[in-house]
Amino acid sequence: MERIDGQRKKFGNTKKFTVFMAVGAAALVAMMFLFMRFGAENVSSADVWNALFAFDGDNFNHIVVRDMRLPRLLADIMVGVSLALAGAVMQGNTKNPMADSGIMGISSGSIFAIVLVMTFLPGVSRLERIAFSCAGAAVATLLIYAVALMGRRGITAERMVLSGMAISTLFNSVTSAVVLKDGTSALMLKYTAGSSANTIWPDVYIAAPFFVAGLVVALMISRSLTVMNLGDDVSKGLGANTKLIKLLCTVVVLVLSAIAVIIIGPVSYVGLMVPHIVRYFVGTDYRLILPSCAVLGAVLVVFVDFLARVLIAPLEFPVGILITIIGVPFFIFISRRQKSDAFSG
Amino acid sequence: MNSIVKKRLSPLRKGVYVNAALLFLLIAVFLVGCNVGQYRMSVGEVISTLFGGGTDLGRVILFEERLPRICLAVMVGLGMGMSGVVMQDLLHNDLASPGTLGVSAGSGLFVTLYVALIQGNGSSAVLMPILALFGGLLSAGLIFLFGTRRKQRLQPTRLIMTGVAMSSAYGAVSTFLMLIIDESRLEFLQRWQSGELWGTEWEYIVVFAVWLLLFGVMTYRQGRVLNVINVGYDVARGLGVNVGRQFLYLSVCAVALASASVAFGGNFFFLGLIGPHIARRLVGTDARVLMPASGIIAGIIVMLADMLVQGLEFLANIPAGIVVSVLSVPYFLYLLMRS
Numbered sequence: 001m002e003r004i005d006g007q008r009k010k011f012g013n014t015k016k017f018t019v020f021m022a023v024g025a026a027a028l029v030a031m032m033f034l035f036m037r038f039g040a041e042n043v044s045s046a047d048v049w050n051a052l053f054a055f056d057g058d059n060f061n062h063i064v065v066r067d068m069r070l071p072r073l074l075a076d077i078m079v080g081v082s083l084a085l086a087g088a089v090m091q092g093n094t095k096n097p098m099a100d101s102g103i104m105g106i107s108s109g110s111i112f113a114i115v116l117v118m119t120f121l122p123g124v125s126r127l128e129r130i131a132f133s134c135a136g137a138a139v140a141t142l143l144i145y146a147v148a149l150m151g152r153r154g155i156t157a158e159r160m161v162l163s164g165m166a167i168s169t170l171f172n173s174v175t176s177a178v179v180l181k182d183g184t185s186a187l188m189l190k191y192t193a194g195s196s197a198n199t200i201w202p203d204v205y206i207a208a209p210f211f212v213a214g215l216v217v218a219l220m221i222s223r224s225l226t227v228m229n230l231g232d233d234v235s236k237g238l239g240a241n242t243k244l245i246k247l248l249c250t251v252v253v254l255v256l257s258a259i260a261v262i263i264i265g266p267v268s269y270v271g272l273m274v275p276h277i278v279r280y281f282v283g284t285d286y287r288l289i290l291p292s293c294a295v296l297g298a299v300l301v302v303f304v305d306f307l308a309r310v311l312i313a314p315l316e317f318p319v320g321i322l323i324t325i326i327g328v329p330f331f332i333f334i335s336r337r338q339k340s341d342a343f344s345g
Numbered sequence: 346m347n348s349i350v351k352k353r354l355s356p357l358r359k360g361v362y363v364n365a366a367l368l369f370l371l372i373a374v375f376l377v378g379c380n381v382g383q384y385r386m387s388v389g390e391v392i393s394t395l396f397g398g399g400t401d402l403g404r405v406i407l408f409e410e411r412l413p414r415i416c417l418a419v420m421v422g423l424g425m426g427m428s429g430v431v432m433q434d435l436l437h438n439d440l441a442s443p444g445t446l447g448v449s450a451g452s453g454l455f456v457t458l459y460v461a462l463i464q465g466n467g468s469s470a471v472l473m474p475i476l477a478l479f480g481g482l483l484s485a486g487l488i489f490l491f492g493t494r495r496k497q498r499l500q501p502t503r504l505i506m507t508g509v510a511m512s513s514a515y516g517a518v519s520t521f522l523m524l525i526i527d528e529s530r531l532e533f534l535q536r537w538q539s540g541e542l543w544g545t546e547w548e549y550i551v552v553f554a555v556w557l558l559l560f561g562v563m564t565y566r567q568g569r570v571l572n573v574i575n576v577g578y579d580v581a582r583g584l585g586v587n588v589g590r591q592f593l594y595l596s597v598c599a600v601a602l603a604s605a606s607v608a609f610g611g612n613f614f615f616l617g618l619i620g621p622h623i624a625r626r627l628v629g630t631d632a633r634v635l636m637p638a639s640g641i642i643a644g645i646i647v648m649l650a651d652m653l654v655q656g657l658e659f660l661a662n663i664p665a666g667i668v669v670s671v672l673s674v675p676y677f678l679y680l681l682m683r684s
């Protein structure tokens with residue numbers, strides 16, 4: 001018994017997890033409040049409260065909060081949670097510390113599919129667009145797996161990054177070809193820069209069920225993911241169906257990434273940064289990592305989008321660009337920390 | 346007897362022959378390239394027009410439209426191909442290239458800044474490559490700063506990872522710039538980023554050619570040094586090469602070669618990687634034959650891509666760089682899988 005307790009302590013730190021979740025939730029609530037209060041137009045705290053709980057359709061401030069900031073806030077939360085979870089699941093599933101749905105090229109597949117649909121079938125509904133986004137993500141994921149599986153020996157993290165870069169280049173090239181031929185570059189650029197500025201309620205409603213499904217499945221497989229990370233042999237010995245889990249992981253990753261792309265556009269680095277920070281605090285147990293990632297991912301995207309809105313108000317930065325600026329130093333930091341033997345290219 | 350002679354054929358000799366063959370192929374593609382487009386001209390017609398004969402219309406089309414474009418295509422390829430060889434040899438890594446190291450993205454950012462903030466459609470022939478060079482050098486410096494650790498061996502893959510990350514940061518900044526500029530500049534920048542051979546005025550071609558000649562010769566002269574460095578830094582040091590100094594010199598040359606290509610031709614991401622690979626298969630690793638071969642092969646690739654864009658209806662009006670990317674990504678992935 002003692003030994004098991006000892007193991008557990010090393011394995012994942014439940015106390016730290018509780019503190020992390022509490023602080024994270026508090027930060028998220030605080031950020032949500034700030035997000036609704038400040039912006040191009042500042043709204044008083046009382047108005048924020050009343051807009052949520054005693055809505056008055058004639059009050060302009062109430063409308064700003066309820067129909068402009070709230071859907072955008074929810075979109076940011078969904079994107080943050082989705083990207084962070086997708087990154088964490090991918091890192092666990094592929095044992096690649098640099099995995100991220102943007103860096104690996106999954107988002108570029110989604111974007112490509114969406115641009116194709118918007119150009120050639122302009123009348124499609126939001127729901128169908130989600131389906132196409134998932135299909136594009138699936139094609140990109142298949143390509144990534146093909147490269148990883150067909151490699152002579154196991155593919156290293158940095159080769160994964162390079163193949164992701166190549167896959168993104170491929171999709172982005174074809175996307176720009178379509179856009180340039182169609183003459184819709186300005187419109188598409190706004191979309192591909194990654195911004196939640198134009199989110200309206202229907203976007204949130206349509207994406208929400210997929211988001212919730214992805215979230216639930218991700219949390220359900222967290223235990224298996226932990227077991228799998230002990231190594232393929234160990235997990236098989238413990239009776240885990242590794243193939244099924246890997247498949248589930250893949251589907252979760254691509255649905256969550258596709259949702260994020262639909263809502264906000266391609267945003268890289270959230271899925272890279274958040275799991276690394278979380279692991280530093282709560283250890284390597286995915287049952288603790290995944291919920292923590294969800295919270296931190298939401299906090300991060302809401303916070304950065306808040307900055308994006310207030311820094312140069314009344315103009316704003318696309319949130320995807322700001323996150324990239326924050327994410328690149330982080331990426332470099334992580335890649336410097338990698339053991340050098342992994343880098344014998 | 347004959348077979349023994351063949352066996353004795355030194356790699357260098359063989360490389361020279363292959364280069365001659367490649368040059369011949371380049372000229373052939375060049376002449377065929379002059380032929381592609383709305384107005385049909387036979388190869389004979391092209392040659393006679395080149396030497397002053399032919400019809401007036403033919404002369405206008407050839408000298409004002411096709412020739413500058415094809416020359417530009419060849420030169421973009423030459424610059425990128427040679428630059429890729431130098432970078433791969435310096436870092437002992439076949440995944441190094443102006444694209445993967447983020448050097449061309451750095452050059453690109455400076456060109457974007459210039460077009461977005463100062464000039465409408467990048468019309469200064471001399472300023473563009475100089476700005477691109479500056480951006481490329483700055484970017485190379487940053488990558489070295491972030492991608493190396495003191496008292497540790499140079500780790501090429503780490504440099505490449507840093508380059509990939511920095512490229513995405515530059516990309517973010519250019520996207521932001523592109524969001525705040527007007528549509529005509531936006532379209533120009535977007536086409537340029539995807540690799541549209543835009544610098545087709547003779548003025549640009551001349552500047553580019555002089556630039557290429559200058560830095561090409563400066564690089565080529567150090568071919569032997571590059572060979573020694575490619576064997577190993579310690580070996581080179583043992584043979585009396587001042588590795589630090591040569592490394593810096595050759596890096597600057599490589600960045601300069603790539604920068605001009607980026608400035609006038611736009612972003613051809615994988616060109617500087619694919620060219621050296623194909624060339625190495627044909628001529629081996631001796632930089633003295635590898636450099637020209639890689640440049641010529643990359644030139645042929647760009648010309649072929651441009652011919653496709655010019656000749657095929659459904660590709661019309663699409664930047665040639667997109668064709669190059671779509672063709673070279675599968676090859677790159679194949680390389681990744683094999684190595």
